[in-house]
Amino acid sequence: MSDIAAAFGQIPANLRGILLMLLSALMYAFMIVIVRLVSADIHPAEIVFFRLFGGLVVMLPAFWAGGLKSMKTTHYGRYTYRAALQGGAMVCYYAGLAILPLAAGVSLYQLTSIFISVLAIVFLREPSRWQRWLAVLLGISGALVVIQPCAEAPWVAIGSCLDGWNIGALFVVTSCALYATYQVDAKVLSRTEPVNLIVFWTMVLSAPMALAVAVFFWTWPTPMQLVWLFLIGATGTLGNWAMTQAYKIGEMTVTAPVAYSQIVWTAALAWAVFDQYPTHWTWIGAAMIVTAGILLTQMEGKKKTG
Numbered sequence: 001m002s003d004i005a006a007a008f009g010q011i012p013a014n015l016r017g018i019l020l021m022l023l024s025a026l027m028y029a030f031m032i033v034i035v036r037l038v039s040a041d042i043h044p045a046e047i048v049f050f051r052l053f054g055g056l057v058v059m060l061p062a063f064w065a066g067g068l069k070s071m072k073t074t075h076y077g078r079y080t081y082r083a084a085l086q087g088g089a090m091v092c093y094y095a096g097l098a099i100l101p102l103a104a105g106v107s108l109y110q111l112t113s114i115f116i117s118v119l120a121i122v123f124l125r126e127p128s129r130w131q132r133w134l135a136v137l138l139g140i141s142g143a144l145v146v147i148q149p150c151a152e153a154p155w156v157a158i159g160s161c162l163d164g165w166n167i168g169a170l171f172v173v174t175s176c177a178l179y180a181t182y183q184v185d186a187k188v189l190s191r192t193e194p195v196n197l198i199v200f201w202t203m204v205l206s207a208p209m210a211l212a213v214a215v216f217f218w219t220w221p222t223p224m225q226l227v228w229l230f231l232i233g234a235t236g237t238l239g240n241w242a243m244t245q246a247y248k249i250g251e252m253t254v255t256a257p258v259a260y261s262q263i264v265w266t267a268a269l270a271w272a273v274f275d276q277y278p279t280h281w282t283w284i285g286a287a288m289i290v291t292a293g294i295l296l297t298q299m300e301g302k303k304k305t306g
Contacts, residue, residue: 017250020242021258027239029265031232032102033273035094038228043217044094047232048087049210054233055240056203071200078189082198083206085182087213092175099168102270103278106263107146107286108172113293114139115180123184135295142288143173145281256297260290 011019035047073079097105114136120126147169189198221229246255263286270276278286 014250014254017246017255018258020246020249021255022261024239024242024246025259025262026265027235027242028262029106029269031235031239032097032106032266033269034228034232034235035097036102036270036274038221038225038232039094039098042219042221042225042229043214044091044098045210045217046214046219047094047229048090049207049214050229051090051232051236052087052203052207052210054230055237056207058233058237059199059203071197073193073197073201075189075193076201079198079201079205080209082182082185082189082202083209085178085185086202086206087210089175089178089182090210091213092171092178096168096171096175100172101276101278101282102274103263103267103276103286104146104282105168105172106266107278107282107289108143108169109176110260110263110286110289110293111139111143111173111176112179112183113296114289115176116183117296119180119184120187124187129299132296132299135292135299138295139289139292142285142290142292143169145285145288147285148281253298257290257294260293263290 038047093105093109096108100108117132117136121128121132147166186198243259246258249255267276267278
């Protein structure tokens with residue numbers, strides 16, 4: 001293993017970042033497919049609990065090694081709010097994935113970067129340039145192409161628009177809004193709190209909060225389902241670690257666009273496991289959303305270097 005690590009260290013930083021981001025995207029794609037597998041019998045709230053609890057178990061040794069005394073804080077209310085945002089975002093996302101074709105759900109989830117950009121303008125007073133709003137409009141248009149709201153019914157017949165597809169899409173878009181709020185709040189909180197403290201308390205509080213909701217929908221998992229639930233936590237945690245390392249090692253403008261490969265990985269796995277194949281509208285809408293996300297990333301990079 002040390003030889004592999006040494007050889008990996010010799011690779012140029014941006015290429016290492018790209019490889020780690022590809023790994024992250026693949027792990028998240030596996031996680032999404034497993035979520036779809038178990039969601040037929042287990043409620044999304046229960047899946048979220050196992051996802052968060054598994055991640056907490058994996059991360060606790062690292063927190064313990066850093067010294068629990070260093071994890072003291074006075075912002076318990078703020079972290080409770082963050083934990084609720086995280087749990088709510090996950091429940092909505094998993095609920096959407098249980099309904100939508102997986103490639104469509106993952107494509108819509110890329111709207112998170114669009115929501116973050118809008119919230120940064122409103123709450124962080126970041127520059128409101130016309131290029132930024134054009135990218136936001138492109139991303140929203142892409143989402144509408146993926147969703148195809150009321151494609152087979154008149155707009156005036158609102159009730160007929162609330163079919164499974166659009167309800168699933170509503171869950172995913174709500175998840176994007178919640179997670180974007182969570183991310184922007186982290187940016188504000190990190191001005192006064194260490195990042196490891198933010199991660200620690202959000203994870204510690206989110207797991208029991210998820211359990212408090214999950215008990216109302218609880219179904220005892222079978223041994224095989226427990227294995228799947230463990231894999232959800234493992235792949236999600238590994239995906240998050242790989243993404244963090246990718247951003248740390250490589251330039252954001254180089255590594256961030258690679259994260260969108262998750263759409264391709266998910267489409268391939270959904271075809272192999274569920275015989276799902278994305279429609280041409282899903283690919284077109286996903287391309288629009290990804291283009292908008294890349295444009296926003298490039299603008300962020302220019303702002304930091306300018």
